[in-house]
Amino acid sequence: xxxxxxxxxxxxxxxxxxxxxxxxxxxxxxxxxxxxxxxxxxxxxxxxxxxxxxxxxxxxxxxxxxxxxxxxxxxxxxxxxxxxxxxxxxxxxxxxxxxxxxxxxxxxxxxxxxxxxxxxxxxxxxxxxxxxxxxxxxxxxxxxxxxxxxxxxxxxxxxxxxxxxxxxxxxxxxxxxxxxxxxxxxxxxxxxxxxxxxxxxxxxxxxxxxxxxxxxxxxxxxxxxxxxxxxxxxxxxxxxxxxxxxxxxxxxxxxxxxxxxxxxxxxxxxxxxxxxxxxxxxxxxxxxxxxxxxxxxxxxxxxxxxxxxxxxxxxxxxxxxxxxxxxxxxxxxxxxxxxxxxxxxxxxxxxxxxxxxxxxxxxxxxxxxxxxxxxxxxxxxxxxxxxxxxxxxxxxxxxxxxxxxxxxxxxxxxxxxxxxxxxxxx
Numbered sequence: 001x002x003x004x005x006x007x008x009x010x011x012x013x014x015x016x017x018x019x020x021x022x023x024x025x026x027x028x029x030x031x032x033x034x035x036x037x038x039x040x041x042x043x044x045x046x047x048x049x050x051x052x053x054x055x056x057x058x059x060x061x062x063x064x065x066x067x068x069x070x071x072x073x074x075x076x077x078x079x080x081x082x083x084x085x086x087x088x089x090x091x092x093x094x095x096x097x098x099x100x101x102x103x104x105x106x107x108x109x110x111x112x113x114x115x116x117x118x119x120x121x122x123x124x125x126x127x128x129x130x131x132x133x134x135x136x137x138x139x140x141x142x143x144x145x146x147x148x149x150x151x152x153x154x155x156x157x158x159x160x161x162x163x164x165x166x167x168x169x170x171x172x173x174x175x176x177x178x179x180x181x182x183x184x185x186x187x188x189x190x191x192x193x194x195x196x197x198x199x200x201x202x203x204x205x206x207x208x209x210x211x212x213x214x215x216x217x218x219x220x221x222x223x224x225x226x227x228x229x230x231x232x233x234x235x236x237x238x239x240x241x242x243x244x245x246x247x248x249x250x251x252x253x254x255x256x257x258x259x260x261x262x263x264x265x266x267x268x269x270x271x272x273x274x275x276x277x278x279x280x281x282x283x284x285x286x287x288x289x290x291x292x293x294x295x296x297x298x299x300x301x302x303x304x305x306x307x308x309x310x311x312x313x314x315x316x317x318x319x320x321x322x323x324x325x326x327x328x329x330x331x332x333x334x335x336x337x338x339x340x341x342x343x344x345x346x347x348x349x350x351x352x353x354x355x356x357x358x359x360x361x362x363x364x365x366x367x368x369x370x371x372x373x374x375x376x377x378x379x380x381x382x383x384x385x386x387x388x389x390x391x392x393x394x395x396x397x398x399x400x401x402x403x404x405x406x407x408x409x410x411x412x413x414x415x416x417x418x419x420x421x422x423x424x425x426x
Contacts, residue, residue: 021327022278023116025154026063027193027262029240029318030054030070032249034077035106040249047080051379053315054085060308061285061322066111067156069195073101076381078109083379086111087409092420098122100133108156108194110135114418117152125155125181127174132157132192134181139275141329150189150274150329153182157194159205163229171197172204179208179217187216189275190265195318197259201225209263219263222282222323228258236289241317244295251317254293260284262323274328281324286312344412344419352426353401355410358394372398375409382408400425 032040034047058066071078078099086094093115100122101107107130112119116139123134132155139150155178160170182190198206209219223237239260246252262282267273286296288303296319297309304312312319347356355374374383382403387396398410403425411420 021330022324023064023113023327024062024281024322024324025065025067025191025193025262026061026320026322027067027156027260028069028320029158029195029260029316030068031316031318032070032072032106033068034072034074034080035070035104044247045249047077050315051081051084053311054081055089056307057311057315057320058085058089058091060304061320063322064113064116065154067154067193068109068111069156069158070106071109072103073099073105073107074103075099079381080379082111083375083381083409087375087411087420088377088379092409093418095119095418097133097135100124100131106130106158108133108158110154110156112137114140116140123181123185125174125178127157127177128170129160130158132174132178134178139327139329141327148329150327152189152275153185153191155190155192155194157192157196159194159196159198161197163199167197168199168203168205172208175205175208179212183214183217187267188265189267189273190217190219191262191268192219193260193262193321195259196261198261199229199257200227202227216266218266220266220269220277220279221261221263222277222279223258230256230293232292234258235292236287237284238287238292239284239319239321242286242296242313242319243317244293244298246317254295254298255287255291255319256293260318260321262321264325268325271326271328275325276328277323277325279323281322283322285320285322287319344421346410346421346423347395349421349423350426351400351423354397354399355423356395356397357410357412357421359389359396359412370412370414373411373413374398374400374403375411377407387412 032045033050036042078096082096093113094111095114097110097119117137118140120136125132134153134155137152141150159174160167210221212218226234228234237258238255240257241251241253243250243252244254264277268275268277286304288301291298296313301309345358369389370387372385372387373381376382405425407424409420409422
């Protein structure tokens with residue numbers, strides 16, 4: 001009996017360690033999210049509809065990191081996704097990176113779980129037609145208190161579309177600029193992901209990454225190399241298009257291109273810097289390998305539930321891709337929402353004229369100020385301001401008499417901390 005108990009205990013510990021220390025990355029082209037044009041309109045690419053699709057998809061995939069292409073470079077749009085797809089959808093610990101680019105243009109963005117990663121800034125690599133943005137993270141591990149930092153750099157790229165030589169040259173130039181940048185930064189845990197618009201593995205853009213002059217900076221691909229375009233041999237790896245019959249916004253033709261990638265540097269293959277990619281976990285969500293040149297739902301597709309299949313077909317002409325990695329240092333998993341002794345707590349969760357809350361300065365802050373935001377149930381920020389922190393103040397008050405009745409989220413944050421809680425305006 002004792003041996004059985006020890007065996008079960010070992011299984012339990014192993015399972016808990018794996019689940020706590022394994023993170024999932026998801027890469028997805030959102031197809032003109034929050035940007036209406038003459039071809040992607042409110043009728044065929046509705047923002048509210050796409051957001052509902054994303055809510056379902058995020059709950060199904062449950063990523064820790066989401067890199068996106070084709071999102072409006074408007075902070076309000078990027079906050080709208082954060083609030084509605086994550087914060088108000090059961091994922092209150094998520095945050096986004098800073099906005100790069102001008103409102104009304106398409107850019108990349110990254111959303112991440114702040115209990116597992118902390119972002120320390122971005123590095124912009126100028127390229128055509130849009131920059132490659134490198135996000136600098138460190139893992140939120142228990143060893144941080146000992147000064148043992150595990151770094152992870154994630155670049156999100158959207159390379160030039162098109163099948164001409166000029167298009168291929170622009171893609172190659174962009175990845176060469178990226179490689180030049182990381183060589184200047186030194187070896188580390190690097191991931192580059194995004195919509196690369198590649199047609200085959202001989203393209204210069206791909207070779208710059210997987211076969212560089214200095215093999216110290218070599219990137220690895222969890223999927224096979226080859227001539228991916230319109231080649232049934234690579235059907236399980238195709239990510240575009242989700243539809244055989246397209247419209248003015250969604251491309252047609254069915255699944256016949258591998259445009260979306262997650263590549264990783266050598267330290268992520270051997271755990272030499274405390275992170276290790278699990279290449280066998282790479283997935284093209286919704287691709288069962290049986291829909292070459294077809295819509296993802298043609299004659300059935302059992303790789304995902306029917307409700308998710310509908311999301312994948314209608315939300316974008318790209319399929320999302322995912323992969324997992326393991327951190328060999330134990331993650332602290334400190335919740336940014338609730339603490340044994342609350343760092344932030346709303347006193348009256350049913351408010352009429354004002355919402356009152358308290359802040360435990362020792363738990364929350366080393367700085368003297370935070371920003372607060374009140375977010376409506378449809379994801380809009382209805383109030384925001386800076387708040388000075390005084391350890392002598394027991395209760396803070398925000399007037400809400402001007403707000404309509406309904407459910408709201410009060411969010412308190414600074415550069416290092418992020419807390420949120422719901423309240424009802426009566």
